Amino acid sequence: MSIQNKPHMVEAVMFFSERGGICKEMLFPEFEALLDSVVNMPEFADEQVRMAYLLINPRLMIRSVVFFFLDFDEKGAADSGWNLPLRHLADNAGRGPDMGAGPIRLACRSQCPVSWHQMHLWDPSLAPGGNDLVLLRDTVKRNALGLIVEDESSAVMVPERLHVAAEDRWQAPDPALAQAEKAAAEKDREQRAKAAQMIKQQRLRISTLSQQYEEELARLKMASAEQLRSVQVEQQRLLQALRQQETLNARLKEQLGAQAAQFQSGREDMSRQRRVLEHNTRTEMDLLRSQFERESQAKVAAAVAESREQVAIRDVELAYRVEQQAHTQQELERVTAERDELARQGGERILERLAKLGVVFVVYHPGAGHLTVPLQDVARYQNNPLAYAASKCFVSEQQYRQWLEHYQNPVCEAQLPNGERCAMPIERIDSPSRFVSAESGCCTQHKALSRLRTVG
Incomplete structure (x- = not known):
């Protein structure tokens, strides 16, 4: 019968859902098949999924955790260029909280042993009631993966670990004194472990909150820049509309000038015809003059009426255009004032607001x-x-x-x-x-x- 000195560690991968909680569990060989595109996962198509790589001992206790991202394409296949050394990160990560088997090794965005892999990791939530590490611990304890559990009572004593006390120490020790010393040492060790775990959790939480504040500040800066760009685009649109209105007004003035010139040309033609008729005989001249006068008056009256009507229409259109132009100018001045106000409120004003709100x-x-x-x-x-x-x-x-x-x-x-x-x-x-x-x-x-x- 062979004795195994070092227990076998099991590698597993947990999938986190966007709504919170763990939605899928698999052993590492299944995860490798997913990376090799042997199988696809259509439920994660075109998504970036938060995952956790675990090293689990035979007593279903977590020894190492690596929190990482994995991208899936539109067919649900894993990113072919993904190449993260999970086992290396797990073996070289810093100390984390005690999850039942001593402090674990924890690799995340704020605690990454390899700096150039930091962008591919994420920080777990340590908030009460939503602690991702507690969620992983409880999920592993349920043993949905069907891992073989080692019974602690069946542990075999390794012969190399057996030591014989010296002959001068063969006398029986005082049980009460030994028990008191053991209890005091155990209590001191527990207190130290709890204090170290609390300090580690608080440091990790402070690092996570700092990164969240930085991301929120970057988002606010981006929103301010986007709003300023939209105001500038609206200003350009109004300026273009104003230029188009000015062009239309100039065209209408040209049309009115052309019609006035045409009316003047008609009057000159009628005057020339009248002078020709004056050279005829007196009788014919009187007849033609009377006829010409009637026709001329009728034409002039009709032309004047038509011209007045056209001028009235153009005056109304011109007044409407002038009113629109004034409205456009007022809108442009308002948008310019808003843009200047936004520009004044940018930068330091935003920082002052955040400082007054208690942002550090x-x-x-x-x-x-x-x-x-x-x-x-x-x-x-x-x-x-x-x-x-x-x-x-x-x-x-x-x-x-x-x-x-x-x-x-x-x-x-x-x-x-x-x-x-x-x-x-x-x-x-x-x-x-x-x-x-x-x-x-x-x-x-x-x-x-x-x-x-x-x-x-």
Whole structure:
């Protein structure tokens, strides 16, 4: 009979629904088949689904959790370009809360062991009554996946773990004293574990709330910019309508001028005909004059009446156009005033409103941690965030930049004879104020050489 020293861990994947709760569970081999497009899931077509990768021990207790996203196309097939090292993230993640088997390893957006995978992770909710970690724990306990559970009472003692006490300690200890010491040690351990778990949960919740506030601020800025663009588009539309109205008024004036010229030309033609008739005989002239006068008067009366009617119509149309133009000008002035008011209320006014509503602007910088930026320091922070963080660490901007490069990639920066960097992994300096450029960024060998050069 063989004894298994290390219990076998089971890999599983849980699917979270948009309405809250877990909608689907599967073992990791099934998830790999989904990634290989062996099967599709039409219920998640054209969606980005929140998922959790779990390592579960034989007693149905969670040991590691990775919260990640997975995209599905319109047919329900998983994203072919998705390639997230879930097991690596689970094995190298930071400590999380105790879920029954000691502190778990937790990888999420605000606690990611590999920085370039942070954008593919999400933060769980730790709110009372909606705690995603508690939901995962209860789901695993239900054992819908049919995992084989190890009975704690059937655990076999490993021979290597058996130790024989020394002969001078074979006498029976005092049971009451041993029991009291054991109870005190157990109580102290429980208190420490509870305090560490509470601190970890509060830090994770603060990080999640900070990210939510940043996203809300970005959304408000985007909405303000979109409203300003819509006002500008409306202004352009009104200006174009005004130009069209002015063009129409000019065309109507040209038509009225042409009609007046045509009427004047008709009068001149009739005058010429009258002068020709005066050269005829007196009798014919009298007859023609009387006839001409009648016809002329009739034509003139008809032409004048028609012209007056046309002029009256044009006057009404012109008055309507002038009224429309005045209305358009008033609307343009109102929109311009609204645009100016929006422009005045932009930027700092929005920040002042948020500050009055109790919104706190929190940023995170390595070495300085989470910084609360007062409203009067927002402009200085926007101009140079690194200089602002360096001032909070009581170092210069140059020293902070050098430390930040060391913090993100703690390797030896000394230059080898061939021109390349040493790149030997070194101990990371967590505080910028303790970082010395020529010494803290070098390995032991190059640090010694640097000291020899300084002494020499």
